[in-house]
Amino acid sequence: MTILLFLGSLLGAMALGIPIAYSLLVCGVALMWHLDLFDAQILALNVINGADSFPLLAVPFFMLAGEVMNVGGLSRRIVKLAMTLVGHVRGGLGYVAILAAVLMAALSGSAVADTAALAALLLPMMVAAGHDKARAGGLLASAGIIAPIIPPSIGFVIFGVAANVSIGKLFLAGIVPGLLMGVAIALTWWHVARKENVVPPPKATGAEKLKALKESTWALVLPVIVLVGLKFGVFTPTEAAVVAAVYALFVSTVVYREMGLHDVYTVFVAAAKTTAVIMFLVAAAMVSAWLITVADIPGQMVGLLQPFLDSPTLLLILIMLLVIAVGTAMDMTPTILILTPVLMPVVKAAGIDPVYFGVLFIMNNAIGLVTPPVGTVLNVVAGVGKMKMDDVTRGVIPFMLAQFAVMFLLVLFPSIVLVPLRWLTA
Numbered sequence: 001m002t003i004l005l006f007l008g009s010l011l012g013a014m015a016l017g018i019p020i021a022y023s024l025l026v027c028g029v030a031l032m033w034h035l036d037l038f039d040a041q042i043l044a045l046n047v048i049n050g051a052d053s054f055p056l057l058a059v060p061f062f063m064l065a066g067e068v069m070n071v072g073g074l075s076r077r078i079v080k081l082a083m084t085l086v087g088h089v090r091g092g093l094g095y096v097a098i099l100a101a102v103l104m105a106a107l108s109g110s111a112v113a114d115t116a117a118l119a120a121l122l123l124p125m126m127v128a129a130g131h132d133k134a135r136a137g138g139l140l141a142s143a144g145i146i147a148p149i150i151p152p153s154i155g156f157v158i159f160g161v162a163a164n165v166s167i168g169k170l171f172l173a174g175i176v177p178g179l180l181m182g183v184a185i186a187l188t189w190w191h192v193a194r195k196e197n198v199v200p201p202p203k204a205t206g207a208e209k210l211k212a213l214k215e216s217t218w219a220l221v222l223p224v225i226v227l228v229g230l231k232f233g234v235f236t237p238t239e240a241a242v243v244a245a246v247y248a249l250f251v252s253t254v255v256y257r258e259m260g261l262h263d264v265y266t267v268f269v270a271a272a273k274t275t276a277v278i279m280f281l282v283a284a285a286m287v288s289a290w291l292i293t294v295a296d297i298p299g300q301m302v303g304l305l306q307p308f309l310d311s312p313t314l315l316l317i318l319i320m321l322l323v324i325a326v327g328t329a330m331d332m333t334p335t336i337l338i339l340t341p342v343l344m345p346v347v348k349a350a351g352i353d354p355v356y357f358g359v360l361f362i363m364n365n366a367i368g369l370v371t372p373p374v375g376t377v378l379n380v381v382a383g384v385g386k387m388k389m390d391d392v393t394r395g396v397i398p399f400m401l402a403q404f405a406v407m408f409l410l411v412l413f414p415s416i417v418l419v420p421l422r423w424l425t426a
Contacts, residue, residue, distance in 0.1 A: 005034050006292070010338070020334045021277075021284040028287035035295060046290050051283040054238060055167060058157045059278055061241035064271040065248045066108030071267050072252020072259045074219040075117040078103045081216040088203035091193030093126045094139050095186060101143035102182045105150040106223030107244070111332075111369055115144025115377050119384040130198040133387060138395025141370045141381045142185050142403060148332065148366040150178030152226055152240060155332060155362045158282065160237075162289070162340040165354045167237040168230050172424040173359045173417055175227075177410060181363070184402040192398060218251045231424065278333055285337030292341050301342055302349050309350045316352065316411045319343060320364055324404075327368020331376050335365050356417050363407050370396050 009030035013023035025043075032038040069075050082099040086092055097118055104114045118140045126136040148155035151171035160167035204212070225247065226240045235243060252259040259267075308315040326335050340361075347357045369377040372393045382392045410416055 005030060006288075006295075010288075020330070021281045024281070024284040024288050024334070024338070028284075028291055031288070031291040031295060035291070037291075037294070043287060046287040047283045049286060051279050051286075053161055053282075055157060055161050055236075056279065056282060058152075058167070058238045058241035059154055060271060060275040061238075061245040062109045062152055062154050062157070063113075063274050063278075064267065065241070065244040066110040066113035067267040067271045068245065068248040068252050068259070069104070069107050069219070070113060070117045071263055072248065073256045074107065074216075074222075074248060074251065075100075075104055075114075076121060077212070077216040077219055077256075078107075079118070079121050081212040081220075083201075084204035084209045084212040087201050090200055091189060091196070091198070092200040093122065093129055093131065094136070094189040094193055097122050097126075097140055097143050098182050098186050098189065101140075101146050102150065102179065103220070103223075105147040105178060106152075106226075107219065107248075109147055109152040109154045109156075111145045111147045111366060111377055112380055114147040115141060115380045116384055118144055119381050123381070123385045129201075131193075131196060132395070133385070134391040134395035135192060135196075136395070137381045137385050137387055137392045138397070138399055139185065139189055141375075141377045141392060141396050142399035143182070144377050144380075145366040145369050145403075146178050146181050148362055148369075149174045149181060149359075151175065151223075151230070152237070152244065153362065154278075155336065155365060156358065157237065157241075158278075158333060158336050159340060159358050159362055161282075162285075162337055163344050163354060163358065165358055169355045169421065169425060170358050170362075171227075171230055171237060173355050173421040174362070175424070176420045177359055177363055177406070177417060180406050180410075180416075181403050184406045185399045188398050188402040218255050222247055281333050281337060285334070288338070289341045299345070302346050305346050309346075312350045312352050313411065315346070315350050316357070316360065317408070319346075320360065320407065320411060323361065323364040324368070324371070327365060328371045329374055330368075331374065332365045332369055335368065336361075353414070353418060355421065356414055359417055360407060360410060363403075363410070367400060367403050367407065370400050 006027060010023055010027040013026040014020065018026065079100045082096040086095040086099055089095060101114060101118060108114055123136055123140060127133050151174055153171065153174060156170040156174060157167055160170055222244060226244060229235045229240055230237065305315065308318060347354060369375060372378065378389060378392045378396065382389050
């Protein structure tokens, strides 16, 4: 009964068009009435405590770093470097998009910011070269969602806080899966691009490659600083976010000199607006999370899934299918906040490594950003490229299926994630 009330109140509020953050509060109030615990002070206290978290400070700083990189020229130089390296091969602009997405993912951790930058820079070039616009848009959308997997990742920060799992370990565990996602869409692009008769741009000279590498060196140093700092315990993930934001500001204003005072104000406002949305979602979700614990919904879920606890692989497959279904209708952040407190006790009861599960869970949620009908990243590409949503959806399907294949491969072979993680954390 409690589970039905939880789902019914949440889905019912969302069906009425109430924003997700307020729907979470409605769900929390409904559970409080059901448990005879309604108290406005408890409600307010949980909202405040939900946002009062030191690890969550990483979110605004990573958001700021992503905005600065797009405005300050770091993203453009990354794309230029990728162009000189692989732009000349058949379907080269697609490989440029994938390589640039992987490099940019190591800078910002925001799928929306990376996709917007990639679409603005590369989509017109791909269309002008003769690539099918829908297919090019789908490739850029699928490349953009690598950002939440390769560290630093805002999704890992939110999951780590909600699940009480080491954010540093999540960051390190995401490296190999993120690279595999890039390889999967590169192989898919190789297959589909063979059908297009597109003449690639001329091969860059050694001097041009060296110049592009020199210009992008400042941008490429940032992920090295973050990963080395996390590996050797120089700073925490939250402190890494501050380092990333300050470094990006320094490079954009002092080294590249592409940002003035007005630009600095603009990117701060943009990052603050996005952060406010995420933090309010987190704060509202903490009300439901507290009541989920009080109502023992996780215990009831463990009871329902008891027959599958002896088969962790089958249990993970069922959970992944559930998250896929939820991802078609809900954005990444609310999905993490709603499902994490419910699923984590089940995962622990089955003896599944929480970090390993976190990687799979965030991968699934990232792919959910390109699954219709909601598909936040699909909307970004459609908006930037002035395309119909149906066209972008048609173009993204083969790449989305390839990324789902990678995710289920990791479900079947956990060592692909766990072995590199043990080496990196040794």
